[in-house]
Amino acid sequence: xxxxxxxxxxxxxxxxxxxxxxxxxxxxxxxxxxxxxxxxxxxxxxxxxxxxxxxxxxxxxxxxxxxxxxxxxxxxxxxxxxxxxxxxxxxxxxxxxxxxxxxxxxxxxxxxxxxxxxxxxxxxxxxxxxxxxxxxxxxxxxxxxxxxxxxxxxxxxxxxxxxxxxxxxxxxxxxxxxxxxxxxxxxxxxxxxxxxxxxxxxxxxxxxxxxxxxxxxxxxxxxxxxxxxxxxxxxxxxxxxxxxxxxxxxxxxxxxxxxxxxxxxxxxxxxxxxxxxxxxxxxxxxxxxxxxxxxxxxxxxxxxxxxxxxxxxxxxxxxxxxxxxxxxxxxxxxxxxxxxxxxxxxxxxxxxxxxxxxxxxxxxxxxxxxxxxxxxxxxxxxxxxxxxxxxxxxxxxxxxxxxxxxxxxxxxxxxxxxxxxxxxxxxxxxxxxxxxxxxxxxxxxxxxxxxxxxxxxxxxxxxxxxxxxxxxxxxxxxxxxxxxxxxxxxxxxxxxxxxxxxxxxxxxxxxxxxxxxxxxxxxxxxxxxxxxxxxxxxxxxxxxxxxxxxxxxxxxxxxxxxxxxxxxxxxxxxxxxxxxxxxxxxxxxxxxxxxxxxxxxxxxxxxxxxxxxxxxxxxxxxxxxxxxxxxxxxxxxxxxxxxxxxxxxxxxxxxxxxxxxxxxxxxxxxxxxxxxxxxxxxxxxxxxxxxxxxxxxxxxxxxxxxxxxxxxxxxxxxxxxxxxxxxxxxxxxxxxxxxxxxxxxxxxxxxxxxxxxxxxxxxxxxxxxxxxxxxxxxxxxxxxxxxxxxxxxxxxxxxxxxxxxxxxxxxxxxxxxxxxxxxxxxxxxxxxxxxxxxxxxxxxxxxxxxxxxxxxxxxxxxxxxxxxxxxxxxxxx
DNA sequence: CCCTTCACG
DNA sequence: ACGTACGTGAAGGGA
Numbered sequence: 001x002x003x004x005x006x007x008x009x010x011x012x013x014x015x016x017x018x019x020x021x022x023x024x025x026x027x028x029x030x031x032x033x034x035x036x037x038x039x040x041x042x043x044x045x046x047x048x049x050x051x052x053x054x055x056x057x058x059x060x061x062x063x064x065x066x067x068x069x070x071x072x073x074x075x076x077x078x079x080x081x082x083x084x085x086x087x088x089x090x091x092x093x094x095x096x097x098x099x100x101x102x103x104x105x106x107x108x109x110x111x112x113x114x115x116x117x118x119x120x121x122x123x124x125x126x127x128x129x130x131x132x133x134x135x136x137x138x139x140x141x142x143x144x145x146x147x148x149x150x151x152x153x154x155x156x157x158x159x160x161x162x163x164x165x166x167x168x169x170x171x172x173x174x175x176x177x178x179x180x181x182x183x184x185x186x187x188x189x190x191x192x193x194x195x196x197x198x199x200x201x202x203x204x205x206x207x208x209x210x211x212x213x214x215x216x217x218x219x220x221x222x223x224x225x226x227x228x229x230x231x232x233x234x235x236x237x238x239x240x241x242x243x244x245x246x247x248x249x250x251x252x253x254x255x256x257x258x259x260x261x262x263x264x265x266x267x268x269x270x271x272x273x274x275x276x277x278x279x280x281x282x283x284x285x286x287x288x289x290x291x292x293x294x295x296x297x298x299x300x301x302x303x304x305x306x307x308x309x310x311x312x313x314x315x316x317x318x319x320x321x322x323x324x325x326x327x328x329x330x331x332x333x334x335x336x337x338x339x340x341x342x343x344x345x346x347x348x349x350x351x352x353x354x355x356x357x358x359x360x361x362x363x364x365x366x367x368x369x370x371x372x373x374x375x376x377x378x379x380x381x382x383x384x385x386x387x388x389x390x391x392x393x394x395x396x397x398x399x400x401x402x403x404x405x406x407x408x409x410x411x412x413x414x415x416x417x418x419x420x421x422x423x424x425x426x427x428x429x430x431x432x433x434x435x436x437x438x439x440x441x442x443x444x445x446x447x448x449x450x451x452x453x454x455x456x457x458x459x460x461x462x463x464x465x466x467x468x469x470x471x472x473x474x475x476x477x478x479x480x481x482x483x484x485x486x487x488x489x490x491x492x493x494x495x496x497x498x499x500x501x502x503x504x505x506x507x508x509x510x511x512x513x514x515x516x517x518x519x520x521x522x523x524x525x526x527x528x529x530x531x532x533x534x535x536x537x538x539x540x541x542x543x544x545x546x547x548x549x550x551x552x553x554x555x556x557x558x559x560x561x562x563x564x565x566x567x568x569x570x571x572x573x574x575x576x577x578x579x580x581x582x583x584x585x586x587x588x589x590x591x592x593x594x595x596x597x598x599x600x601x602x603x604x605x606x607x608x609x610x611x612x613x614x615x616x617x618x619x620x621x622x623x624x625x626x627x628x629x630x631x632x633x634x635x636x637x638x639x640x641x642x643x644x645x646x647x648x649x650x651x652x653x654x655x656x657x658x659x660x661x662x663x664x665x666x667x668x669x670x671x672x673x674x675x676x677x678x679x680x681x682x683x684x685x686x687x688x689x690x691x692x693x694x695x696x697x698x699x700x701x702x703x704x705x706x707x708x709x710x711x712x713x714x715x716x717x718x719x720x721x722x723x724x725x726x727x728x729x730x731x732x733x734x735x736x737x738x739x740x741x742x743x744x745x746x747x748x749x750x751x752x753x754x755x756x757x758x759x760x761x762x763x764x765x766x767x768x769x770x771x772x773x774x775x776x777x778x779x780x781x782x783x784x785x786x787x788x789x790x791x792x793x794x795x796x797x798x799x800x801x802x803x804x805x806x807x808x809x810x811x812x813x814x815x816x817x818x819x820x821x822x823x824x825x826x827x828x829x830x831x832x833x834x835x836x837x838x839x840x841x842x843x844x845x846x847x848x849x850x851x852x853x854x855x856x857x858x859x860x861x862x863x864x865x866x867x868x869x870x871x872x873x874x875x876x877x
Numbered sequence: 878c879c880c881t882t883c884a885c886g
Numbered sequence: 887a888c889g890t891a892c893g894t895g896a897a898g899g900g901a
Binding site for chain 3: 554612
Binding site: 557 | 881
């Protein structure tokens with residue numbers, strides 16, 4: 001096969017500008033030793049690295065604007081006029097960006113009288129000549145270059161930060177705006193461009209321009225038919241501004257035959273000039289890039305150490321005396337994440353002054369604890385596997401970092417960056433990733449372990465200060481740390497899963513799937529891969545010509561709601577829906593779970609304690625928080641989950657806990673009253689919103705609507721969303737929401753206050769001071785901002801409910817121990833816990849779980865717990 | 878590796 | 887003028 005070349009063309013001026021503003025809020029952090037600001041240089045580098053890794057181009061060119069005046073200013077003197085002066089902090093960085101580009105082995109170019117766009121357009125056309133045929137990716141900060149997209153040119157526009165781009169292709173342009181690339185020029189001709197400062201046609205914005213183009217196809221055709229437009233202000237404007245429209249069209253058109261003096265051969269990507277680049281990084285103070293560069297070029301560990309920071313350590317063997325102090329940290333390394341299966345490959349302990357490392361497990365067993373940790377739960381499980389019981393410390397670096405901020409991950413390398421000097425290399429750098437994951441040499445491994453312990457020790461005080469500042473100390477010591485112990489025990493305990501039961505279900509599924517497959521092939525008139533949405537789309541919407549609803553960015557959507565609409569008119573669709581259901585159960589829950597059953601006949605999930613934005617847990621490897629329940633089809637899977645001998649499964653769940661939390665935090669009298677009366681909350685809302693006097697007069701449909709509103713409110717639902725969900729007109733949904741807020745006025749006040757608070761402080765909190773930062777809450781982008789507002793409304797509710805169950809679990813574990821009961825907590829599913837209870841303890845434990853959960857905290861409304869028991873999880877629900 | 882789909886609260 | 891509910895994890899397809 002022909003090896004296709006890939007050309008990456010970057011609008012350096014606009015990307016640099018984007019980079020500058022992406023890191024503008026941290027401008028003071030980015031300073032070279034010389035005092036030069038480096039945020040744009042750094043951000044530009046990040047973007048570049050990201051693009052080079054993702055696109056793997058063979059050729060790259062970065063084009064810059066040459067100066068203020070261009071051939072366009074000669075045509076229209078106001079072109080790009082009226083722009084705010086570029087900040088000095090930005091301008092001073094441009095020469096360094098160019099220097100960096102050269103050292104990275106990338107070509108850059110600018111041309112007097114022309115813009116970067118024209119250079120890129122010209123090279124793009126050269127790269128499309130039949131004898132060369134490159135794949136071209138153009139990267140820029142604004143939409144002007146969308147006109148260049150075609151079958152082998154993609155335009156990526158920087159969206160957010162330094163890593164997010166929106167990729168424009170002809171298909172995407174058609175889907176988003178129903179325009180061809182050439183029409184995009186006419187769009188700008190009509191609507192003008194405020195940043196390039198040409199006006200287009202008076203009063204014509206994007207919407208009107210799109211309507212005109214959809215109707216007439218081109219600017220020329222609009223004017224050819226302008227007289228046939230019905231009399232309106234718009235028609236007058238079009239006629240009056242005709243000249244400006246065509247001038248704008250010319251200004252908007254990129255010159256693809258500009259007189260550039262370079263060719264494609266000059267854009268070959270040669271790769272970094274390591275020594276020069278390394279020196280440049282020193283000048284800029286980019287220690288992380290330097291470390292990475294050294295690693296990529298296979299330097300010995302010694303040199304890596306020199307580039308990073310050398311942490312001294314002592315290697316300890318089984319026969320050595322060891323010393324450990326309660327203020328020390330310890331850290332245990334495994335390859336990958338699954339601490340139920342992976343072997344310990346080394347460990348370290350110590351403090352910011354001295355660190356010890358070892359690979360000898362007998363040494364690990366001698367470490368008498370408590371000692372500060374990083375991911376206590378992991379250590380507790382790993383030590384348990386070698387017969388050692390870990391002791392809970394008062395501080396855990398991972399949990400502390402998670403509580404301080406959920407915006408980033410909580411890796412030690414991230415802690416190093418945020419709370420130390422950032423010299424710690426990432427695990428990916430040390431161990432590789434994917435298929436290349438491997439244990440490094442002892443030398444590298446030990447250095448890395450020592451550095452981790454050092455980082456944890458150095459960062460502890462700063463992180464405690466941050467927790468103190470946030471009033472989160474007790475959240476760490478009284479919630480997350482004790483919970484880590486409870487979760488560790490649950491994970492170690494595991495839940496029995498019956499392989500035979502799963503196999504029987506699997507057998508039945510296979511038979512059904514093979515029948516369904518045949519039926520679908522028959523109805524479709526051909527064989528195809530039913531699991532492929534792409535192939536399915538072709539069958540349904542091209543071959544069978546069914547009406548397609550929404551489209552995804554890759555093709556037709558075949559999601560359930562779309563298919564459900566088609567089922568009545570095409571029998572094959574009903575079969576496909578049934579196939580999907582069975583196939584989901586088969587692949588994820590039968591085929592997926594069987595290999596997860598360990599030798600002890602149990603499944604041991606891992607709860608991720610430091611991930612969610614709201615404070616909930618998540619469950620992985622396997623996920624036991626999404627075992628089917630809603631449809632009988634999948635619910636059968638629960639028959640495979642069983643208690644230990646002479647025991648029963650007990651499932652206890654909070655009833656409407658999030659709405660109760662809402663009632664409490666909002667202090668809404670009507671909502672509180674409803675819960676105090678133990679009313680059916682959805683019926684109660686229906687009565688209030690639809691003005692129904694008696695509960696028995698509430699129809700099923702009223703209740704369904706009320707239920708949708710009750711849930712929607714805590715997610716910040718909009719009128720449009722509710723209308724769609726209920727299949728009613730927007731206006732009607734609007735009335736329902738409006739009435740809801742009249743009946744529950746304090747809920748309305750609470751939501752407004754929460755949004756205001758979030759905008760002011762940049763974060764929201766749960767009842768227990770857990771925080772969620774909302775960096776987008778003041779975004780100028782309507783969608784992004786609205787999204788953040790919904791998160792602001794939801795996070796305190798979902799998060800407080802999560803915190804409440806965490807408290808209940810800690811209290812319950814304690815009570816079970818104190819009462820010397822043998823019942824064991826097995827699983828947690830957000831508002832529900834599942835226990836394995838010896839039959840003779842059942843009554844006692846049932847009552848204990850209920851009271852413990854209902855009294856975890858005192859709210860203005862009662863907490864209510866429902867319970868179910870059974871000899872399988874299927875029955876206990 | 879990203880996208881889509883679908884399982885749960 | 888813009889798209890649409892919050893929070894997750896896993897599997898399969900296809901580049």
